[in-house]
Amino acid sequence: MTDKSRKLKVAIVGGGLVGALTACYFAKRGHEVRVYEYRADIRVEDSRGQSIDLALSTRGREALREVGLEDLLVNRHGIPMRGRMIHERDGTLREIIYDSVKKNCIYSVSRKYLNEVLLNAAETYPGLELHFNEKLVDVDLDRGKMKLLNTRTKVTSNVEADLIVGADGAYSTVRKSMIKRPLFDFSQTYIEHGYIEIYIPPSRDNDFAMSDGNLHIWPRGEFMMIALPNEDRSFTGNLFAPFETLRALDTPENLLNFYEDQFPDVLPLIGREKLVKDFFSSEPKTLISIKCKPYHVGKTALIIGDAAHAMVPFYAQGMNAGFEDVIILDKLMELYDSDLSKVLPAFSETRCQNAHAICDLAMYNYVEMRDLVRKKSFILRKYFDTVLYWLFPNTWLPLYSTVHFSRMTFRDCIENRAWQDKIIGQSLWLTGAGLLAIVSVFTKKWFS
């Protein structure tokens, strides 16, 4: 190690998915890592956290590969989903394959299982310690100092580090401290839709009640239900709808009528009693989108993952983008020989704009999932995409493929799509003009 790449003290706030993975990467480089997690150790005590199932794809897989966990998650505990399965109101099914050319899949994984695996992996590194029930009560980002309160023992401790990494999620305490600083741009936007988790048990013969190779969608325009397969052959479903729609379902009768009317095929799979119980056992959850800039303070503090760019879940990129943060941070540590005064600004420089792009894409995809997939224009466009992708598998990558099955920067994903829209627009225009010309020539010939 050169002087600059000396052993750094890295304090990571948050032991969720991104926090635990970040810890592994820093420990792997030989740094001294401490993780401070507010909640209890989920491997010991079950604490309810976020619920939406995870879909693992290329960005996340590459990050897991580096710490030897890709195979475990993808091939042994991930359930491949090869496409969307659209459920119409009359029960008609229509499959939209994600990648009909290269056959890429996204993988349904359990958040809790993945988090446990990452914590176990973290503990295998020497120089890495995990601390649970540690609540961040005060932080001095410029000096790398934190005050923590153990919520069990009520003991307060002071921690000093060369680098504080805030991986403490959408409601990040580290970010709250950044917001007060001059020139820190920040926005939080709630969408006017909430969601409620609905469990779909295995069938009577203990099999999946629907195709397990799909992400199931019941698109209904203003609202939708989705479901992802679990390892135990159940599905975790989520109903997304405007809060007022959810509020209107205020009695078991209203709820059951709504399901009979909108989702008749899935109602018997859930079970009427179970649906009522699940639905009324908790309040609808909110969905927030967070953008900010920059992600760092000097050479001493950084935010990462949801703390930096929480997004609505509709492109299934929250975890994948968070894991990609870790890869990019690691590459910069390599490039700048662990010189944090260069690494952290470079991270903000490259990552802010791309994170803003995926936040926007995630917002857009909600409209696609709940509404556009039903439209003829969408199906036609998807058909064009598939044909062109089949003809030019290396140059014509559809948007979904660039986001899920490539490491193209999210900004480039958007630009690539804009370029494709332009090409298709021009082609349609030329085709139309050509057809008109042919028709006019023949008309002249016939009638002259």
Place this chain on the structure above:
Amino acid sequence: MTDKSRKLKVAIVGGGLVGALTACYFAKRGHEVRVYEYRADIRVEDSRGQSIDLALSTRGREALREVGLEDLLVNRHGIPMRGRMIHERDGTLREIIYDSVKKNCIYSVSRKYLNEVLLNAAETYPGLELHFNEKLVDVDLDRGKMKLLNTRTKVTSNVEADLIVGADGAYSTVRKSMIKRPLFDFSQTYIEHGYIEIYIPPSRDNDFAMSDGNLHIWPRGEFMMIALPNEDRSFTGNLFAPFETLRALDTPENLLNFYEDQFPDVLPLIGREKLVKDFFSSEPKTLISIKCKPYHVGKTALIIGDAAHAMVPFYAQGMNAGFEDVIILDKLMELYDSDLSKVLPAFSETRCQNAHAICDLAMYNYVEMRDLVRKKSFILRKYFDTVLYWLFPNTWLPLYSTVHFSRMTFRDCIENRAWQDKIIGQSLWLTGAGLLAIVSVFTKKWFS
């Protein structure tokens, strides 16, 4: 008074311009009003606050009229500015009149003087108390409870109110409490430009060193200087520029060279020594834009003025828009007979979108002031506007007039401008087509 319009306890956080005016309005309706200001009483102790001079126009004037202060501020202590005075680098002057048809002016007023006048006015109402040096340390917005710390006596007190109004400015503590609530949208955006205040003293014969009937602008594309006249015949100038431009002026020599090169006409008016002293006596200040939604919590709390919608100062609407908040709130109190459960949601409903619009307009106007005013296209468009305004003084209101000299909602100001752009675009197109037709007819005639 009906039952609903009973005497309310109103606690106002912040005794700045908007806080003091809000207090007057509530007290005038017979409510019991307490104002809690974090700073000392500016009428007794001079405490430096925000610096940029104020330009009072229609919205602000109307609000002051209701409490009998319009005449004092406009006719006795305001300095009318009839237009922009553009200073070119070679010293050429060009005046752009704000309203050449109805002769409306905007009025330069001193922030400190106006605040003092408002505090004095507030104290004349029975049932209104002003408390200074009171720092808000905790607030329960749902229950209307606050904990305050007197920064002089160190005594803590608890306050309960029917309504808490946060008029505590761009870095509002009341708003910080709202941000934590679900479904509260919020964004803070800093522009990458800062500003430094530069004082321009009266001339040797104790007169204004430049025309006092103008807002002076030195537009230089990426940066600019502006100056507003003061009652003592001085001007308060401000240099706005990217932080890196300001940082590059790191020695007196660099600064003086910069002024000699860019603002040669004003340098002798400021004085070289004075310029160096002013410039290096403080750090460049930042400029923030705040948008959020909603502005209220239940029927117990509200934010108003900069706390709700701080904006960059380039449309001189921060105070005017804040004062208009007070008019609108008062009208809603009247309409709903002081029923806060109706007043507060209605305020958010109408005001959020309009405040977002003026925040956007203020951002746009920075580009207009520092760059567009120099462009031929801008001058041509301004000419069109002036002619059409002269022809149709009641239907063709230029954007600047709708913002400054009307009470048109800010959203309508933007829509009105978009409509005008469309009309002008179509007219130009038709004129062009007409000319082409004439030319082709004559060409045919001549050459056939």
